Amino acid sequence: MAKRERVMRMSVEQPLWRALSAYRVLTMLYAVGLFATAFEEFARPWIAVAYFAVLCGWTLATLPRVANAARCTRRFLAADLTIALTGILLTPVADAHERVQSGGPTLPSIWTAGAVLAFAIKGGWRWAALASGLVAVANLVERGSPARDTVHNVILVCIASVAIGYVVEVARASERTLARALEIEAATRERERLARDIHDSVLQVLAMVQRRGAVIGGEAAELGRMAGEQEVALRTLVSGGLVPVSRVSEDAAEGAVVRAVDEEEPEPGGPVDLRALLAPYAGALVSLAEPGAPVPLPPVAAREVAAAVGAALDNVRRHAGQDARAWILVEDEPDEVIVTVRDDGPGIPEGRLDQAEGEGRLGVALSIRGRLRDLGGSAELISVPGQGTEVELKVPKDVTSTRGKAEQR
Numbered sequence: 001m002a003k004r005e006r007v008m009r010m011s012v013e014q015p016l017w018r019a020l021s022a023y024r025v026l027t028m029l030y031a032v033g034l035f036a037t038a039f040e041e042f043a044r045p046w047i048a049v050a051y052f053a054v055l056c057g058w059t060l061a062t063l064p065r066v067a068n069a070a071r072c073t074r075r076f077l078a079a080d081l082t083i084a085l086t087g088i089l090l091t092p093v094a095d096a097h098e099r100v101q102s103g104g105p106t107l108p109s110i111w112t113a114g115a116v117l118a119f120a121i122k123g124g125w126r127w128a129a130l131a132s133g134l135v136a137v138a139n140l141v142e143r144g145s146p147a148r149d150t151v152h153n154v155i156l157v158c159i160a161s162v163a164i165g166y167v168v169e170v171a172r173a174s175e176r177t178l179a180r181a182l183e184i185e186a187a188t189r190e191r192e193r194l195a196r197d198i199h200d201s202v203l204q205v206l207a208m209v210q211r212r213g214a215v216i217g218g219e220a221a222e223l224g225r226m227a228g229e230q231e232v233a234l235r236t237l238v239s240g241g242l243v244p245v246s247r248v249s250e251d252a253a254e255g256a257v258v259r260a261v262d263e264e265e266p267e268p269g270g271p272v273d274l275r276a277l278l279a280p281y282a283g284a285l286v287s288l289a290e291p292g293a294p295v296p297l298p299p300v301a302a303r304e305v306a307a308a309v310g311a312a313l314d315n316v317r318r319h320a321g322q323d324a325r326a327w328i329l330v331e332d333e334p335d336e337v338i339v340t341v342r343d344d345g346p347g348i349p350e351g352r353l354d355q356a357e358g359e360g361r362l363g364v365a366l367s368i369r370g371r372l373r374d375l376g377g378s379a380e381l382i383s384v385p386g387q388g389t390e391v392e393l394k395v396p397k398d399v400t401s402t403r404g405k406a407e408q409r
Helices: 013-037 045-061 074-094 097-101 111-123 125-143 148-216 219-240 274-281 299-320 352-358 363-374 399-408
Strands: 003-010 247-251 256-264 286-289 326-332 336-343 378-383 389-396
Touching (some): 013 111, 013 148, 045 074, 074 097, 074 125, 111 125, 111 148, 148 219, 274 286, 274 299, 274 336, 299 336, 299 363, 299 389, 363 378
Parallel strands (some): 286 326
Antiparallel strands (some): 003 256, 247 256, 326 336, 336 389, 378 389
């Protein structure tokens, strides 16, 4: 089956950068509007005009810089804050002294907060505290004394920027934790998939070689003994090892967590008739009861259900004996397909499945339950000592949407 790599970027920072870009443009227009309405009151309006020319050009030219964390470098942040501080310190030079003392706005006005917020989003609350501290000093120098409105504005900017910086740091930590959890989940699923394949092929062959070697004797017995040792070692490896199939990294350039996942590409063609895949299992000791009409399932789901049925029949032969009879019943319900495998063996003693799983024998856990779980279905095993064993497999017909809902949860 073809594989493809899907990259998911998860970041709470990106909306903040977009909001900051809009904030800078709007506050630039607001500052220019304030100046235009009070133009005649300025003592040296040409200084303010020159400053606003620089401010507007800088704001518009640097919009790509505040698009993400990668482009918002330390050098840019320093230059951005310098322009804000320069505007604050130029205010008493350009504006009338009376307006400054009466609490008139600085030249950049609330545009300054955008420069501080850029520090917060980029570097967290410590960078925000540094930037807001420099802005506080500049405002105190501009007014010449700690007036109430100046202190109020400074404290407001400081608290808001530090809070946003702290939230960004917490969000980054949460993203790393989520990315690690997704990595572990992907690795576990791939390990289970490989374990199922190994159980259905290699482990069964090794077990057969061991049994046949013991019966034949001689050199075959030694070969069987070696096959048995390899089977035990392989079971231990399969049940205990993790296969790293996903790669999670923190993209420092964009402040986002990136998860690369190997996914199955949808296969061409329409649904597959499950009856055709189950028909080869029928024989002298296995009876197959199926509907008269086709039982359509997506190709992947049909193959996995058939493989789970095969694993159940292997368990019948292995634990109930070569002469045990088995029955396969296929039920085509409106929303799901139910396949039941029943045998007339001695049944499974209570606690035996948990013991087998602990020993690395994962036939039921992975080859049967694992397959159905990955399809969004379920596998129930009912066994009464002396009355045989029944395995009921349920798989939804709409496998794609079911798996999507599971991922969303």
